[in-house]
Structures are given as C-alpha cells and as structure tokens.
Amino acid sequence: MTTKLSVNINKIATLRNSRGGDVPNLIKFAKDVQNYGAQGITIHPRPDERHIRYQDARDLKPIVHTEYNIEGNPIQKFMDLVLEVQPTQVTLVPDAVDAITSNAGWNTIKHKDFLTEVIAEFKNNGIRTSIFVDPVLEMIDGAKAVGTDRIELYTEEFAHQYSLGNKKAIQPYIDCAVRSNELGIGVNAGHDLSLDNIQFFAKEIPALLEVSIGHALIAESLYLGVENVVNMYLNKLKR
Template sequence: MTKLSVNINKVATLRNARGGDVPNVVKVALDCETFGADGITVHPRPDERHIRRKDVYDLRPVLHTEFNIEGYPSPEFIDLVLKVKPHQVTLVPDSPDQLTSNAGWDTRTHFDFLSEVLDAFNNAGIRTSVFVSTDLEMIEFAAKAGTDRVELYTEPYASAYGKDKEAAVAPFVEAAKTARSLGLGLNAGHDLNLHNLNYFYQNIPWLDEVSIGHALICDALYLGLERTIQEYKNCLR
C-alpha cells in the first residue's frame, strides 16, 4: 500500500504568523500519526519561515512513523540531516528564497554534485530520494547518481487533470515504469489532493509514498484533521 506522508510546513507557517507555539508543530505531527499518517515530512528553509531547525530536532525522537526531511542540499542542510538522521532525505533544487518547489532536478547537469551528496547520506544509512520531472533522462541520471528513490513532481499532472486526466497521467506512468525498471523506489508529491490523488494511484499502484501538505491542511480546515487524513488514505486504496 502506498504510504501517506503529511507535510506539516503549513502548520508551522500558521504558528509563525502569530509567534508563540500555537499550533504546536510536534503535537500536530503526533496527532497526524494517531489519525493514520504513515509519515511526517518537513522542509526546513534557510529563513525558517515555516519549519525551524529546532522543530526538526524536536520531532525526530518522538515520531513513531517515517520522518522525511526535504530541502536543497546546502552545507547547513546536509549538516542538519546527518545529525538528525531521518528515515529519508528528499533533495529538491530550490533556491533559498523560493516560495515552493516548482521543478525537478536537472540530474545530468548536477550529476557530480548530487552523487557526492547522495554518497554522504547513503553512507549514513539514510534513504535518499531526488525530486524529478517526468523526463526519462533525468530519472536515469538520478539512478546513476546513486539515489534510492525519485519523487515525481506532480504539479503538471494536477494542473492538467481537470482537462484530460488520461493525458495528464500518461507521462507519469511512463516515468514510473522507467524508475521501476531502474530499480528505484517511487514517491510523488506537489498539488496532489482529494480530487486527483486516487486516479494517480490507480494508474501507478506501485507508488511507495505520496507527500502532501498544502491541500491536506486546507481540507482539514473544513473536514477536521482526523477525517481529512482518512479521506486521503482512502484515495490510496
């Protein structure tokens, strides 16, 4: 069964907007686990505009499910991940001031850099994932660089889903088949929601994990967190 990892960045954004510690990021993460989440994802950025380094250290010893830290592999990020040792690290090609992840890696151009970073994490026993588009060459070079998994950037699928869902999912199916043929695990994330997730899963049932934050937290405002997580889990059955 495909695992659901809940990205709690938006919870930290809400907390930071007012200062203090409400909502409490650790409590929300533990509640997500209680309500059925299979993992927790955080994306600590250099400006700490949502998840802070302290949050990462606070979360690691108390989580019972998989902990995934994603981010651009700057020296500071690498140091944090190696100290915390999450179950998985997901490398994204974000600039420090980027609003959100909006592209996959050019794994061919950055092959040497990624290979070095992946070696460091693999040697530390941390499962690695590289954020990529559906470009088959990018997946192939990610495999050559030594990643354990790739995470497909699914915003193009989400954007096209309402117009022609078969055409929208087609390149992702091909990318997923290529990843599997190369022996890679497969994750997916970005703009997946209650409307488009099940169709994506039906077409790529061997997905290892989806990471969902913004849409899930928005749905929780109306449905409540427990019901929302169960609704997303239902999309993966």
C-alpha cells in the same frame, strides 16, 4: 500494495509563526496525524526558517514513530542538520533560497557529480535518499547514475492538467514510474496532489511507494477536519 501517506506539516509551522507563539503546536499536530493513521511526517526547512525551523527538525525526531522525511536543497547547513537528525529519508529539492514553494526537479545529468557526492554522504550514514524530478525519462536514467534510492515525481503539471479534465497528462508519470521500477529505483510523488486527484494518480502509477501532501491536506482539513481528511486520503490510496 498500499501507497504510504506522508503529511507535510510546513503549513502548521507557517500558522504558528504568524503569531510568534506556539499555537498550533507542531509537535502535537505531528503526533495527532500519526495517531489518525498517517504513515509519515514530512518537513521542508528552508534557510530563512520562514515555516519549519531547524530546531523543529530536532524536536520532531523523538516523536515521529512512522517515517520521517526531511526535504530541502542540500546546502551545507541543510546537510549538517539531516546528518545530525538522521531521518528515515532525505528528499533533495533544487529550490532557490527565495522560492515560495518547490517549482522544478533536478537536472540529474547536469548535476550528476554534485548529486552523486551528496547522495553518497547520506547513504553512508544510513539515510535513505530521494531526489525531486520532473517526469522526463532522461532524468530517471540520470537518477540511476547518481545512486539515489528513490525519486519523487514532481506532480504540479499533472494536478493542473487533471483539474482541466485532461487525464492523459498522467502518461509521462506512468512512463517514468515504469522506468524507475525497471532500474530498481523506488517511486514517491508530491506537489499539488489533493483529495480530488489522488485516487486516480495512485491507481495509475505502478508501485507508488509514498505521497507527500501538505498544502491541500491542511486546506481541506479546515472544512472537513484533520482526522477525517487523513482517513479520506488513506481510503483513496488503498489498492
């Protein structure tokens, strides 16, 4: 099994918005990375639209011919957008309005009733659901209870520890992936994954379906070129 690469294009929107025009063009970039081999496009619109705008989500729909993943906190405005656009997958992330980036997974036990209701709404509309979780076994059991199709493992701590040479930090992620597979939940992963750590992570995590990578991929592309970097990731994700 080859793990799919979904490219998060938020940083392209950030660069575009910094000048108030349409350079770089988000739609063209999404088309290009798919043509280079990426198997998905991820966006994470936030309420203040500081990078991805809600209209971007609509404009991308006709041109994403791979998997279309929309991430975000399921406030009503976000839910309405996802139900309108009908992406392949919605990834629910409990980020605060003022968060610079996602920094924690769901407490699937504390928020069981809320998540169950939200997930049911999306699934009833034919949208695959995933929820952002920390690598804690109790949260995986809770994910099963709320009815999600997949989880996305929050990998910031792994990436940090790996950079320090601590490869044992992968173990909680392996344990959670094993439990998810036992429960029939698909496993995605994302946050701070890079060319430095992706091959090790993907080889160690059983049945890893998809990784979502944005910040590192775009930063690496400044030096190595987008097409080259996309294909470098694809090669490292091969099993």
